[in-house]
Amino acid sequence: MKQKGPTLLSKDGTKSVLAALLSILIGLLVGGVIIVITGLATPTLGISGVWDGIRLVLLGIFSTGRDAAGALTFGFNSTNLGNMLFRATPLILTGLSVAVAYKTGLFNIGAPGQYLMGTAASLMLALGIPTETVPAALVWVIAFLGGILAGTLWGCIPGLVKAFLNINEVLACIMTNWIAANLVTWMFDGSNFRNLVENTKSGYIYKTTYNGVATAKLGLDKIFPGSQVNGGIIIAIVIAILMYILMSKTTLGYQLKACGANRHAARYAGIADKRNIVLSMAIAGGLSGAGAALYYLSGNTEFFWSTYQTLPATGFNGIPVALLASSHPIGVIFTGCFMSMLDIVGLQLTNLTAYNEYITDVIIATIVYLSAFSLVIKMLISGHGKRKNAAAPAAPAEKKAAAPEEKSASAGEGPQSAKGGNEA
Amino acid sequence: MTFLIQQTLIYAIPLMIVALAGVFAERSGIINLALEGIMIFGAFVGVLFVNIVQQMGTFDAAKADGNWVALQGFMLLAMLAAAVMGAVFSLLLSFASVNLKADQTIGGTALNLLAPALVLFLIRIIANQNTLQMYTGDAASWFMIKKSFFGYGRSDEMGFLGSTFVDKTYLATYVCILLFVILSIILYKTRFGLRLRSCGENPQAADSLGINVYRMRYAGTTISGALAGMGGFVYALTTANCASTGDVAGFGFLALAVMIFGNWKPLNIAGSALIFGLFKCIAASYSSIDINGDGIFLLKEIGISPHFYRMLPYLITLVVLAFTSKKSRAPKAEGIPYDKGQR
Numbered sequence: 001m002k003q004k005g006p007t008l009l010s011k012d013g014t015k016s017v018l019a020a021l022l023s024i025l026i027g028l029l030v031g032g033v034i035i036v037i038t039g040l041a042t043p044t045l046g047i048s049g050v051w052d053g054i055r056l057v058l059l060g061i062f063s064t065g066r067d068a069a070g071a072l073t074f075g076f077n078s079t080n081l082g083n084m085l086f087r088a089t090p091l092i093l094t095g096l097s098v099a100v101a102y103k104t105g106l107f108n109i110g111a112p113g114q115y116l117m118g119t120a121a122s123l124m125l126a127l128g129i130p131t132e133t134v135p136a137a138l139v140w141v142i143a144f145l146g147g148i149l150a151g152t153l154w155g156c157i158p159g160l161v162k163a164f165l166n167i168n169e170v171l172a173c174i175m176t177n178w179i180a181a182n183l184v185t186w187m188f189d190g191s192n193f194r195n196l197v198e199n200t201k202s203g204y205i206y207k208t209t210y211n212g213v214a215t216a217k218l219g220l221d222k223i224f225p226g227s228q229v230n231g232g233i234i235i236a237i238v239i240a241i242l243m244y245i246l247m248s249k250t251t252l253g254y255q256l257k258a259c260g261a262n263r264h265a266a267r268y269a270g271i272a273d274k275r276n277i278v279l280s281m282a283i284a285g286g287l288s289g290a291g292a293a294l295y296y297l298s299g300n301t302e303f304f305w306s307t308y309q310t311l312p313a314t315g316f317n318g319i320p321v322a323l324l325a326s327s328h329p330i331g332v333i334f335t336g337c338f339m340s341m342l343d344i345v346g347l348q349l350t351n352l353t354a355y356n357e358y359i360t361d362v363i364i365a366t367i368v369y370l371s372a373f374s375l376v377i378k379m380l381i382s383g384h385g386k387r388k389n390a391a392a393p394a395a396p397a398e399k400k401a402a403a404p405e406e407k408s409a410s411a412g413e414g415p416q417s418a419k420g421g422n423e424a
Numbered sequence: 425m426t427f428l429i430q431q432t433l434i435y436a437i438p439l440m441i442v443a444l445a446g447v448f449a450e451r452s453g454i455i456n457l458a459l460e461g462i463m464i465f466g467a468f469v470g471v472l473f474v475n476i477v478q479q480m481g482t483f484d485a486a487k488a489d490g491n492w493v494a495l496q497g498f499m500l501l502a503m504l505a506a507a508v509m510g511a512v513f514s515l516l517l518s519f520a521s522v523n524l525k526a527d528q529t530i531g532g533t534a535l536n537l538l539a540p541a542l543v544l545f546l547i548r549i550i551a552n553q554n555t556l557q558m559y560t561g562d563a564a565s566w567f568m569i570k571k572s573f574f575g576y577g578r579s580d581e582m583g584f585l586g587s588t589f590v591d592k593t594y595l596a597t598y599v600c601i602l603l604f605v606i607l608s609i610i611l612y613k614t615r616f617g618l619r620l621r622s623c624g625e626n627p628q629a630a631d632s633l634g635i636n637v638y639r640m641r642y643a644g645t646t647i648s649g650a651l652a653g654m655g656g657f658v659y660a661l662t663t664a665n666c667a668s669t670g671d672v673a674g675f676g677f678l679a680l681a682v683m684i685f686g687n688w689k690p691l692n693i694a695g696s697a698l699i700f701g702l703f704k705c706i707a708a709s710y711s712s713i714d715i716n717g718d719g720i721f722l723l724k725e726i727g728i729s730p731h732f733y734r735m736l737p738y739l740i741t742l743v744v745l746a747f748t749s750k751k752s753r754a755p756k757a758e759g760i761p762y763d764k765g766q767r
Binding site: 034038042107109157161165166167170171172174175176178179182183185186189308309310311316319320323354355356358359361362364365366368369371372373376 | 516526528530534538540549673674732742
C-alpha cells in the first residue's frame with residue numbers, strides 16, 4: 001500500500017477537492033431552494049426577499065449592510081473577514097480533532113464534550129490565577145495548556161473504553177458529551193466565576209479580560225479593524241501544519257493510521273493497537289480543548305455556563321469541517337474558514353432580512369449528509385475519467401477482508417470504506 | 425408517590441418508544457443514530473399540526489362543550505401526523521444507508537444536524553421567535569385526562585389507582601404502551617419480525633432464502649422513524665407543554681443508551697426505560713418529591729446536587745456498558761451496508 005502512495009494520493013486529492021466542491025454546491029442549492037420556497041410562502045418576504053436572501057447566502061461575507069434606499073450593498077468588509085477568521089479558530093481545531101480520529105478509524109463525535117471541558121478548565125485557570133502576582137502572559141499559557149490537558153483527559157475516556165472494553169466509541173463519546181455538559185454546569189453553578197458584576201449577566205462567566213488575560217492580537221486587528229480577530233488563528237494554523245507533519249511524516253502517525261486501516265493487521269505487524277487507539281483519542285481531545293481555550297481566552301467571548309441541556313455547536317461542526325476536508329489537516333484550515341464564513345452569512349441573514357441564521361445550519365447538515373456517501377460522489381467524478389478494470393474488484397476485496405473484524409466496532413466501518421474508495 | 429409514578433412515566437414512555445424505534449432499525453441492520461433528529465422533527469410536526477388545526481378552529485366547538493373524546497381524537501391525529509412525517513424524514517437515512525451504502529454513523533449525524541436547523545429555521549419564520557407553541561390554551565387544558573371526565577367532582581377521590589393512572593395523565597402515554605406491546609409481539613412472533621431480525625444478523629443468509637434485505641431494512645428504518653417521530657411529539661406534549669424548540673434535550677441519545685442498556689430486547693428496554701425515567705424525574709423535581717408522604721423531602725435533605733442526578737443516567741450507561749460489553753448482544757450485521765456480492 002505504501003509504495004503506491006504518492007501517485008494515488010495526488011489523484012485522490014483532486015478527487016476529494018472536487019467532491020468537496022460538489023458537496024458545497026449541492027448544499028448551497030438545497031439552502032437556496034428552501035429560501036425560495038419559504039420566501040414565496042411567506043407574505044412578508046416575497047420575490048425581493050428571496051433575491052436578497054440568495055445574494056446574502058452566496059456573498060454574505062462581503063455584505064456591507066443596506067444603503068439609504070434599502071438595497072443590499074456589497075464590498076470589502078474588514079469586520080466580517082476578521083470575525084470569520086476569529087470564528088474559524090475553534091472550528092479548525094475541532095475539525096482537526098475529528099479528522100485525526102477519523103484517520104485512525106475512530107469517529108470522534110465527542111468533540112463537544114472535550115470542547116466543554118477545555119472551556120471550563122481554561123476559563124477557571126485564566127480567571128482563578130491572580131494576575132497581580134503572575135504575569136498575564138504566563139497565565140494565558142497556563143490556561144491554554146490547561147484547556148488542552150482537560151480535553152485530552154476527556155478524550156482518553158472513550159479511547160480507553162474502546163481499546164480495552166471494545167465499546168463503540170460513538171456511544172461512549174455521546175455519553176461523555178452529556179456527562180461533560182452536566183459536569184461543567186455543576187462546576188460553575190454557585191461559583192465565583194459567574195459574572196455577578198454586570199446586571200443580567202450572571203448566566204455567563206466573566207470575560208477573561210476581567211483578569212487581564214487575553215490572546216495577543218499580533219497586529220491582525222490593524223489588518224481587519226473592527227473585528228475580534230486575534231493571534232489564535234495563527235496558532236490554529238500552526239497546529240494544523242504540525243498535525244499534518246505528525247500524521248504523514250512520522251512513525252507515530254503511520255502507526256496511528258495503520259491502526260485505523262485495520263486494527264488486527266496493525267497488531268500483527270507489531271504495533272501496539274490499544275495504546276494507539278487511546279493516543280489518537282487523546283490527541284483528538286487535546287485539539288478540541290485547544291480550540292475551546294483559544295476561543296474563550298480571546299478576551300471578548302462569554303461562556304453561557306448553564307449548558308446542561310445543549311452541547312456546543314462548535315464541537316459538532318468539527319464533523320462537517322473534517323468530512324469536507326476528507327480529514328486532511330491542511331484542508332481543514334480552508335473548510336474551517338468556509339464553515340465560519342457560513343456562520344457570518346447566517347448573522348447577515350438574521351440582521352438584514354426576515355430569514356435567520358439557521359438556514360446555514362441546514363446547508364452544513366446537507367454537506368454532512370452528502371459526505372456520508374462521498375464514496376459514491378467520488379465514483380461519479382472518476383466515472384467521467386477512464387476506468388481501470390483492475391481497480392474495480394480491488395475495492396470490494398479489501399472491504400470484505402475488513403468487514404468481519406470490524407463488526408463489533410460498527411462505526412469503524414467509515415474509514416474502511418473510505419480506504420476502499422482510494423483504490424477504485 | 426402518585427406524583428413520582430406519574431412523573432416517571434412521563435419521562436419513561438418517550439424513552440421506551442424511541443428506544444423501540446432504535447431496536448427496529450438496528451435489528452434490521454441499520455444504526456439509527458438519527459433518533460434525536462427524528463424526535464425533534466416529529467415534535468415540530470406534531471406541534472405545528474396542533475397549531476394549524478387550532479387556527480382553523482375545527483375543534484373549538486368540542487373544546488367549548490368539553491367534548492373530551494373529540495379532543496383526544498385530535499391529539500391522536502397529531503401523533504399520527506408526527507409519526508408519518510418522522511417516517512418520511514427517516515427515508516433520508518434509509519436511502520443513504522441502503523441504496524447508497526453510505527456510512528450510517530455520518531448519515532445519522534447529518535440528520536441530527538439537519539433536524540434542529542430546519543426546525544428552528546421554520547419556527548423562526550412561522551412564529552418569529554425560537555419556540556412554536558399551541559395557538560391557544562395549553563396542553564393540560566386541551567389534552568390531559570381529568571377525573572371530571574368520569575363524573576368525579578373536584579373534591580372526590582378516585583382511589584390510588586385512579587388518581588395515579590387516570591387523573592392528570594395523557595392518553596398518549598397509554599397509546600405508546602399499547603404500541604410498544606404490539607410491536608414487540610410483531611418483532612418476535614410474526615414472520616415479518618423474524619425476517620427483519622434475520623437481516624440484522626446475517627443478511628446474506630436471509631437473502632439466500634429469498635428475503636429482500638433492502639426492503640426489510642427500509643421497513644425497519646421506516647418503522648423506526650415513525651416511532652421516533654411520534655415519541656418526539658409525545659415528549660413535547662407531556663414534558664414541554666406541547667411546544668417545539670428544536671431541541672429534545674438529548675432524549676434521542678438517551679433512548680439509544682436505553683436500547684443498549686436493554687440489550688436490544690423489548691422487555692429489558694421497558695425496564696431500563698423506567699429506571700432512566702426515574703432518574704430524569706428525580707433530576708427534574710428532586711426537591712419536591714415526597715416518597716412516603718410524611719412531608720419531608722428526603723432527596724432534598726440529603727443535599728446531593730441536582731446536577732449529579734442529571735448526569736447519572738449517562739454515567740450509569742457508560743459504567744454498565746463497560747461491565748456488560750462482553751455479553752452485549754448487538755445485532756451482528758448492524759452498521760454494515762448490505763452488498764449482494766459479498767459473502
